[in-house]
Structure formats: C-alpha cells, structure tokens
Amino acid sequence: MADIELQQVEKRFGEQYAVRPLDLFIKNGEFVALLGPSGCGKTTTLRMIAGLETVSGGKIILNGQDVTWLKPSQRDVAMVFQFFALYPHLTAWENIAFPLQAEGESKENIKRRVKEVAELLRIEPLLKSRPGALSSGDQQRIALARALVRRPSCFLMDEPLGALDADFRETMRSEIKRLHILQNATTVYVTHDQIEAMAMADRIVVMSQGVVQQVGTPAEVYHAPSNLFVAQFIGSPGMNLVRGNWADGVVTLPGDNRYTPPAGWPEALNRGLSGSGVIVGFRPEAVNIHPNGQLAAGVYSVDLHGSYTMLVLEMGDDHSIHARVSRDAHFTVGETVRFDLTPSMVRFFDPKSEKAIPIINHES
C-alpha cells in the first residue's frame, strides 16, 4: 500500500504542454479520480505515474521512493487499460497468471492466487476462454483480475469502463468500488464521465487543457466549484450561470430581475469582484418555485425525467437556466413562474478571472 506524490510534474511535447506543472498528494488507500474532457492531460498524467510516459520535469514519489526515472516494471503499480490490453493468444487464466509468471512465482502459488482472484471477481467459469471469445465486460473483469493478482501497492485505471456498454458500466462501477473497499489499495482512476467520478472517488482532480482546475471531494467540486469550467463540467446539466451586475447591494439579472445575495455575500462580492460584472451560479435543485419568489422567468420547456421534472426557464432573452422540480408539479410552456434560490447553494464568480468568489463565514 502506498502514497503517491507528484511534485511539479509536467509533460511537454516541444513547446506544447500536455500537462502543466502539477502537484498532487494521494494518500494510502485513497480513490482519486482524474476527471476532464478528452485531451485535458489526465491520461498522460496517469501514464507518467505508471512510467509508460517519461516526465518533462518534476518528481514522482511512490511510497517515499523517488520513481521518476524508473521503468514501469520497477514501480509497484498495476494498470487497467481502456481497451483491456489482454494478451489475445493466451487464455483468461494465462492472462491473469502472466504477472506472476513474469516474476517467477512457484506453480502452486500461481494456481492458488489466480484461483483467489477469480473467486473474488466471480470469473471462474471464464478462465479457459481466450479474450476474443468473451464479452467486453468479462474482458475487463479479466483485466482487473490481472491487475489485482500481483497485489500491487497502487492501481492505475485508464477509463476502464469507457469501452463497455452502458448497462455493463454501472455493474462494473460498483464492482470496482467494492474491490477498492475490499483491497483498500491506492487507486488513481481516469475518466471523462463526471457521474463515474462523483460516484466512485474519494477525491476528484478536475483537469482542463493540461491544468488542474480543482482538487476536492465530490461534494466540494459539485457544490463549491473553484471556477466556471468546473461549475459547468460537473453535473448534468452543469451549474446554471447567469451574468449580472452588482451594484448597491443588488445583483441585476437579465429579464429585469433583481437578486439580493444571501447574508455574508455582499461583503465578499465587494471585496472579491474586479468590476461590477458578476456571474451568479446555482444548481438546478437550488431553484424553489413559489408564487412570491424574488425572481421571474418564462417556461421554455418541461422535460419529465421520471423521478423529477427538469424545467428549462428563460430569464430575459437567451438566458436559459435549468430548474429541477417535483414530478407532480405541472407547468405550461410560455407561462411565467416566480422562484427563489436556496441561499446556501448560491455561488458567485468573477467574469474576468472566471474564478469563484470566496466567502469566509459561510459553510457550503
């Protein structure tokens, strides 16, 4: 079991940065998700930890040992690849046994440990098949077993569910989560799917264009995004972001709406904003519709999602926001509704720096 520490780790291709200098400490047993859109540098970061990619600068420390320039085989890591990377000419059993055979383990040991890990993943009936004959879900189970069998100090997973069908994905998600709890091994998990990251990770590292945007627990990145990118990227749909003007203790929003920030925020806004422009951010579930609400908007569409209804509202022209309401409520397109925002769920951003305005005496 191990800690992973990245110190100013970066990756350049010529002048182009794939990963800008990055600091990260992952403590023993933690499940950390690297989350971001494709091309954000998350996979490169993972491959640098694995040793499959050399770093252009910085240090990687694994369990107190500087492994920056060690080969993958010299680091105690196991990796699960997006497209499984199973050996096609070997049976499932031989695939799982491969890391043990490579280390020269005794035959009885290999047999015993493959059996153990196959039981853990419930894949005993598949052991004689070759990867080509297995479904993608089963192939990924074999790949997981191959990673687990050596009992490495940390697991690196590169979008392990990316190549699976949607219905398989959820099953495997809970399986990986269960394995992590059973093994309690440090896990770094790369994904572009924020739902996956939210559901599985202890902490999420949100990346974009080679830069870490925010590191935090799922609740932190969801409720207190550090900038506009994170606010939009996390959640589906993302946070509602409405542009307004801050003056005389009131935020003027499109559609002649005037919004009074909750207690504590006026001072924070006065101190934190670079100009009078401000962006108000709130999650769809922060919208409370009632007849005396301070804000008003027109109903643009009403989408029933089964357990809830998602309203698309229009504040003024072209400023649509999402509101999550009870599935029993009824609205007609075109009508005007009035609503308030749950005070603890409102966030403010500076339009110039795109960063969140910090508030001190206010808990999220």
Next chain:
Amino acid sequence: MQLTRTQTARAHSRRSLTDVQIQVLFIAPTIILLVLWNIFPLFYSLYLSFTEFSVIKPDVPPAWIGLQNYNKLLNDPRIWQYFTLTGRYVVITVALQAIVGFGLALFLRERFKGSGLITTLILIPIMMSPVVIGLFWKLIYNPAFGIFNYLIGYSVPNSGPDWLGEASRALWAIIIVDVWMWSPFVMLLCLSGLKAIPDYLYEAAAIDRASPWFQFWRITLPQVAPLLLIAILFRTIEAFKTFDLVMGLTGGGPGDATELIAVYLYRAAFTRFTTGESSALAYIILVIVIAVSNLYVRSLNRIRGENH
C-alpha cells in the same frame, strides 16, 4: 430519343448475359491455361510413371509396366541417399533462414535513420536470378581470388579451403548462399508480423513486470508465429526443389556430394531421358512435399486457433 434507344439497346445486350455467364467468361481463360499447363501434364505424367517411355523416342509408344518404376526407385540405395542429403539440406537451410530472417526482422522493427534503405538493400538477393547468383558466388568462393576466404581470415590466396571443390564443404557452401538469398524473405514476412503487434501488449507486459526475455517468449514469438510458419512452409517447399543454385555452383559435385533430389530428377529426365522412371520419381517427391506441408498447415491452424 435516339440516344435513349441506343442506351436501352446496350442495356439489353448487357442484360442478355447473366451473372453466371459473365463469371464463366472471366474464369474460362484461367481454367483453360490451368488444364493445358498443369492438370493435363499432372495426369499424363502420372500415367507415364507406370510406363516404360522416353521422350526422345516418340515413335516407341509408352509401354505399361505397372509399379516397376516405383519398385526400382524405392529399392535404389542411391535415391535414398539423395533424399537423405536433401532432407539434411532442407532442415539446415530452413532453420538458418528462420533464425537469421527473424533476427533481421527484430533488428529492423524499430524505425531508425536509414532503416528503409537497409531493408531495401537486404531484399536485393531475392530479386536476382539464381543462375546469376550461382555464377558470382562461384567467384566469391574461388580459393585463388575469391573474397569469401579472405573475409573469414585467409589473407593468402589458395591457403583457404576450396568450398565448392571439397565434398565435406560443398553442401555447406550451397546452404550459405541459400541462406544469404532467402533469409530476407523470412525477414519480410516476420517484419509485417512484428509491426502488427499492438504497442499496448508491450505496455501491459511492462506493467506486469515482464523482462524483455519473457516478453519475447510470451508475446513477440507467439504473435509472429503464424507468419513465421508460413515463411518456413514456403521455404521448405522451395528448398526441397532446390535446383538452379546447385547447377550454378557445383553441378551436383564434387562426385555426388551435392546431388539433391531435384538435381538427380533433372538428370534422369533430361540427360538420360528415362521419362517414365523420372515421372515416378517426380511423383514420389510430390507426395513427400505434400505430406511435409500438411504437417505445417496443421500446426499453423492450431496456432491460428489459439490466437482467436
């Protein structure tokens, strides 16, 4: 209107040929050539192998003598000696070609500056005529002025061995030329096999802590095996038929030290003109080649089955 009518007419005449007819039309020339040059000679020579006949005596018709030709050949100790010699030659030359060819492929697998040029240069021997190769290797092997002995350390003329003139070395001399000429062919097939191995297998193996040696035996070799086996199959059949190199280099000599079975067959058919007997010998060779290649095809199918 005029135009439309012509078009319709054309379409009609085209339609008057059915798909099957068109297929037959395309295949017919090949079939006719195949029958004339392959099928007919195949069966005619099978018939001749049971007769006493010589092509230089066309006025004497083939006389049916049953299995006598086969009987005579299979009881001739010299034939067995030449078959053994050919077998030894085939095993040694194909094994060396497989090793050298695979080694070259491993070396040229990584792209480096000039690797394309080197690949092309290595392939040159395949493109040359075996007779030409025989002629200039004769010069290379020449004990008085050939460069071969000089390169292996005999700097004084005539001090080194006479590769083509000594019975113990002549077969090896032919093997060296054959390996030089055909290893590139094995290399070419292996190279395409190596380049088809996806990188991620090696990444997975690196993560699985496999040593380069372990990676070679457990990933590289099994992945290339099907193509390597095809190369070996081709080379085995070809080596069994080796004729032109021997004729160019030693003519079967000294004595009968390099009298491979194909050379002997040539003599029987076109020097002694014992057409009936040589047809029988050709059939014996054919059966052996088919048997050997069947073994290969079987193991090839087994490997393929494993890969899927």
